[in-house]
Amino acid sequence: MARRKKIYEGKAKILYEGPEPGTLVQYFKDDATAFNAKKKDVIDGKGVLNNRLCEYFMTGLNNIGVPTHFIRRLNMREQLVRACEIVPLEVIVRNFAAGSLSERLGIEEGTQLPRPIIEYCYKDDALGDPLVTEEHIAAFGWASAQDMDDILSLALRVNDFLAGVMYGVGIKLIDFKIEIGRIYEGDFQRLVVADEISPDSCRLWDIESGRKLDKDVFRRDLGNLSDAYSEVAHRLGVLPRAQVTKPKLIN
Incomplete structure (x- = not known):
């Protein structure tokens, strides 16, 4: 093979x-x-x-x-x-203050934002994926004005879907990032959600306890990352919870 x-x-x-x-x-x-x-x-x-x-x-x-x-x-x-051509942007959707937003603006983590805030970072590991504005995006030709309208629409629709799904299993969607790809069909292109959506790319907090169920567990040494991701998978029904059975006594 x-x-x-x-x-x-x-x-x-x-x-x-x-x-x-x-x-x-x-x-x-x-x-x-x-x-x-x-x-x-x-x-x-x-x-x-x-x-x-x-x-x-x-x-x-x-x-x-x-x-x-x-x-x-x-x-x-x-x-x-x-296969798609990745737009060189990370699209971040924030519902609650956390991470770099809290650090930049001095807002306490967990504070609900007045509305979802969309941010863009230029994808470049060597530069640390710097925050950029729509002016930068337009000036350097990373995406057209129509692309940006479509990206905003996609990001907000993903947010509505993820927030609803998570709320239904007792998880608060703090923020997430997605990447967008261009797929060409003849002379036309369309934008699609690409890369991945997982606890690696989201911040997820238990609604009742505030326990973190995302990569912040690893970033901040808060426990076992697999346990956190498994909890998300169990709640969503992606993985069944292990059935614990008592040993049977044989006379």
Whole structure:
């Protein structure tokens, strides 16, 4: 069997050439990174959990008419996706103050924002993914004015979907980031949600206790990352909870 051609390797995923033209295989690694890869570790099972959760979210978005690059899950660590040209932006949607927003503006973490706030970062690891404005995006040609209208619409629709799904299982969607891809169909292009949606790319807090169920567990040394991600998967029904049975006494 021929070895698959590696197209790209990032901090948490590897992209391989797909089995059909216009497709890629996205492989989820167990690697965990934070602070622009200054903190690293390998968390057993993380890739499996993120693959299953990403499948759940992307399938849900496809089902409500929000286009994504996701086609189907192939196995425990891989999914088949459409090849697309990634817009060089991270699109961040914030519902509550946390992380860098709290640091920049001096707002206490957990403070509900007056409305969802959309921020954009230029994708460049060497520069630390700096925050940019729509003026930067237009000036450097990273996306057109129409693209930005479509990206904003996609981001808000994803937010509505994720916030509702999470609230239904007792989880508060603090913020998340997505990436957007361009898919070309003849002379036309359309924008789709690409990359991944998982606890790696979201901040998720338990509504009652405030317990963090996202990568902040790793960033801030708050416990076991796999346990946090597993809790999200269990609540969403992505993974069944283990059935604990009492031993039977035999006379």
